[in-house]
Amino acid sequence: MKHNVYLYILVMFAVVYAIRVLPLTLVRKPIRSRFLRSFLFYVPYVTLAVMTFPAIVEATQSPLAGIAALVVGIVLAWCGAGLFPVAVVCCGVVFVLELFLV
Numbered sequence: 001m002k003h004n005v006y007l008y009i010l011v012m013f014a015v016v017y018a019i020r021v022l023p024l025t026l027v028r029k030p031i032r033s034r035f036l037r038s039f040l041f042y043v044p045y046v047t048l049a050v051m052t053f054p055a056i057v058e059a060t061q062s063p064l065a066g067i068a069a070l071v072v073g074i075v076l077a078w079c080g081a082g083l084f085p086v087a088v089v090c091c092g093v094v095f096v097l098e099l100f101l102v
Helices: 002-026 034-058 063-078 083-101
Strands: none
Touching: 034 063, 063 083
16 A cells, blocks of 8 residues: 555656646747737636636535625626625625525
């Protein structure tokens, strides 16, 4: 069993190392492609969204409350509200909906 754990750690190390080192060694010139530059610009936002949105829906007792809070949060953020007011209102939406739905 221990042998497999060390093998898994070695494979994870190799994958992470390759992901971080290969771009540094292979790409020496500035990236001029508009498509590739815009793709790389949005990668952190997409990664954050992929990790956050399922957690928003699944963190509540009722997925409906999570979806409603997500929609309210998007609307408030679109209207220019800051992070703290959006978080407070979303928490309130979840609290009220779970109070009446459960």
